Amino acid sequence: MTSNAAGAGTISYEQAGVNYDLIDPLKVAAQRAAAATAGHLAGHGFTEVKASRGESAYVVDVGPFYLASIVECLGSKALVADEMGKLTGRSYYAGIAQDTIAMAVNDLITVGATPLVVQAYWAAGGSDWFGDAQRAQALVEGWKKACDTCGVAWGGGETPALAGIVEGGRIDLAASCTGIIQPKERLSVGDRLGAGDAIVLLASSGIHANGLSLARKLVERLPQGYMTPLADGSLYGEALLAPTVLYSPVTEALERAGVRPHYCANVTGHGWRKLLRHPAQLTYRIDALPRVPEVLRFIQQHAQQDDREAYSTLNMGAGFALFVDAADGQKCVDVARGLGIEAVVAGRVEAGPKQLLIEPLGIRFGDDDLQLR
Amino acid sequence: MTSNAAGAGTISYEQAGVNYDLIDPLKVAAQRAAAATAGHLAGHGFTEVKASRGESAYVVDVGPFYLASIVECLGSKALVADEMGKLTGRSYYAGIAQDTIAMAVNDLITVGATPLVVQAYWAAGGSDWFGDAQRAQALVEGWKKACDTCGVAWGGGETPALAGIVEGGRIDLAASCTGIIQPKERLSVGDRLGAGDAIVLLASSGIHANGLSLARKLVERLPQGYMTPLADGSLYGEALLAPTVLYSPVTEALERAGVRPHYCANVTGHGWRKLLRHPAQLTYRIDALPRVPEVLRFIQQHAQQDDREAYSTLNMGAGFALFVDAADGQKCVDVARGLGIEAVVAGRVEAGPKQLLIEPLGIRFGDDDLQLR
Structure with missing residues (x-):
């Protein structure tokens, strides 16, 4: 099915402007080259955790504990903040800062790591970006607040002015995060994942930072654009800008409660x-x-996606998935709720072919539906 | 003295388009907010190395060793590669990859760290950037080769397509790097720096990745632009693209040779x-x-800078400075030369006011000339 921007019809993620066919060959070449560098660690007396290749964070065994690291990009959510800033006169960059840190922290914790240090990467289209004191201050304050929530130290970062590379008036935001996995038994790269595990889904706050190309494309169809009211009275643009939930308080609290996830999945691109x-x-x-x-x-509704398309693209209310011992499922829910994050024991892991069955909606995703490695 | 782009007269760094007056208030606010997050490490049983605040990499004491981390941006050097690519049909992105890793690795090693893991941040202006297979392959191969040279594992990274944020046809390149300082006595945040130390300068290969705004501005004055031949017959554009020297093989070889620098400075922005x-x-x-x-x-010569301006902006042949025990100066030179990197015992540290005296040129830089903290 095809559609043009302003007309009716389904908008798929590819139609929203991201062409994975062009990116994927590079990704594969990069992944192969990267894997070939693992041997260097032996020269320093260390080894990589091979199972972390293809996971959300890279893990190295440094002896007394594991070291995990990552760099993550915010993506295009800042464009929505810019548009809404123009429409309302408010700055949404405190939330954008939280989104950026969430991209890194929520990935890092999937392997069982405690995030320790975050570095800021704020590449502006020119020095003048930083001249808007209200916006710059919101970015700083939001960044600090997210670090406070996650209990990480903000180590420093880069604030380059990149005229000619980053567009004028825009900013490219990313975060790197380093953490450790201690004790080493916290490592959750999947070797403990198995039939019988409970699947606990932690609630998202909204779109988080994935699917924004689609969300922005949709604006072209809405006569009131970002100012379109939703059924609950909030504005579309503001609802899009709800900051991404930071899940590291949950994974840290679970460790204190004696629950060690067997595996975790951060629900970002590719939805469920x-x-x-x-x-x-x-x-x-x-x-x-x-x-x-x-x-x-x-x-x-407005992109006219059926459930299968929606759940394959958006988080649909599930921001983070924990795979835990069946006996720990309810405890996970209780711990998350204790931190103000809604959660549900959503299902279970079973022996069988690789597939995801979303029974209430009659949806099946098979192995062919996700190729990340 | 003022100048217009195509006319005569000095081109200062500020005239080349980077306005630090706009960036600096944000930097100060960010540094203060970042410093206020250090206490979070105590919650995990760790502490920051306070002296690393304001240094090139952030250091945390995790018990058996120190952890160092950083994120660094390439800057605008890729724009030169793009122009030269158009002029010659060649891809310069293997060198650009090395430059990007050098930005991170050469900063990380200043604190005494062994770089262990590099993460790639390649944010393109659109999916189509990755469609140029020759260029993409050069980037991957150059990245891997630089990792090989530094003995680091390439952990992974991000390859977002950021249409609307990064300009079409351009790429925003950065690298994060994590390392450890082991044994802890390798920490070089300056407490061992003192009068009597020798100053060893390691040779640069050219402009490296700082001063490119100026170098690009200069092209407007050159009738043959990037194709202008230099005195040695090389082309201006190609000479600019000489990849940044990777200095971690030197600092690692020094450790093996029993030399522990008291302090290091990566000569990047702000030159000497x-x-x-x-x-x-x-x-x-x-x-x-x-x-x-x-x-x-x-x-x-062509920017009509006097020596003081040139040495305050460009590396002028010194890519990295080691401050070592006077008895170790010549050994540093020998170790560097053994790795094919020219070096010189350039001077010494003395008791006295904070100043840099470049005696052969009659230049003095005082404390007021560099405000980084």
Whole structure:
């Protein structure tokens, strides 16, 4: 099915402007070259955790504990903040800062790491970006607040002015994060994942920072654009800008509560297909769904996506997935709720072919639906 | 003195388009907010190395060793590669990859760290950037080769397509790097820096990745632009693209040779003023100069900079400074030369006011000339 921007019809993620066919060959070449560098660690007396290749963070065994590191990009969410800033006169960069840190921290914790240090990468289109004191201050304050929430030290960073590379008036935001996995038994790269595990889904606050190309494309169809009211009265643009939930307080609290996830999946690009991230041949059966945030329901409706398309692109209310011992499922929910994050024991892992069955919606995603490695 | 782009007259760095007055208030606010997050490490049983605040890499004491981390941006050098690519049909992105890693690795090693893991941040203006297979392959191969040279593992990274943020056809390149300082006595944040130390300068290969705004501005004055031949017959554009020297093989070889630098300075933005990086009240007296690469001599001449301006902006042949025990000076030179990197015992540290005296040129930089903290 095809559509033009302003007309009717489904908007798929590819139609929203991201062409993975062009990026993927580079990714594969880069992944192969990267894997070939692992041997260098032996020269320093260390080894990589090979299972972390293809996971959300890279893990090295440095002896007394594991070291995990990552760099993550915010993506295009700042463009929505810029548009909404023009429309309302407010700055949304405190939330954008949280989103950027969430991209890095929520990935880092999937391997069982405690995030320790965050570095800021704020590349502006020119020095003048930093001249808007209100916006710059919001970015600084939001960044600090997110570090406070995650208990990480903000180590420093880069604030280059990149005229000619970053567009004028724009900023390219990213964060790197380093953490450790201690004790080493916290490592969760999937070797403990197995049939019988409970699948716990932690609630998202909205679109988080994935699917924004689609969300922005949709604006062209809305006569009131970002100022379109949703069913709950909030504005589309503001709802899109709800900051991404930071999940490291949950994973740290779980460790204190004696719960060690067998595996974790940060639900970002590719939506619920991310639940199929681990290469093991296992079936993931979902029988309870989290509440879908109003803004995602709105996007699904106006982009005329069926459930399969929506759940394959957007988080649909599930920001982070924990795969835990069946006996720990409810405890995870209790710990998350204690931190103000809604959660649900959504299903279980079973022996069987690699597939995700979202039973309430009659959706099946198979191995072919997610190729990350 | 003022000048217009195509006319005569000095081109200062500020005239080349970087306005630090706009960036600096944000930097100060960010540094203060970042410093206030250090206490979070105590919650995990760790502490920051306070002296690393304001240094080139952030250091955390994790018990058996120190952890160092950083994120660094390439800057605008890729724009030169793009122009030269159009003019010659060649891809210069293997060198650009090395430059990007050098930005991170050469900063990380200043604190005494062994770089272990590099993460790639390649943010393109659109998916189509990755469609140029020759260029993409050069980037991958150059990145891997630089990792091989530095003995680091390439952990992974991000390859976002950021249409609307990064300009079409351009790429924003950065690298994060994590390393450890082991044994802890390798830490070189300056507490061992003192009068009597020798100053060893390691040769640069050219402009490296700082001063490119100026170098690009200069092209407007050259009738043959990037294709202008230098005195040694090389082309201006190609000479600019000489990849930045990777210095971690030197610092690692020094450790094996039993030499522990008291302090290090990566000579990047602010040129030789970076030798004044440490806050201590000490005088740095230089009596021997490294050879100035032809391309830097050319820039100085055509931008009509006097020596003071040139040495305050460009590396002028010194890519990295080691401050070592006086008895170790010549050994540093020998170790560097053994790795194919020219070096010179350029001077010494003395008791006295904070200043850098470049005696062969009659230049003095005082404390007021470099404000990084």
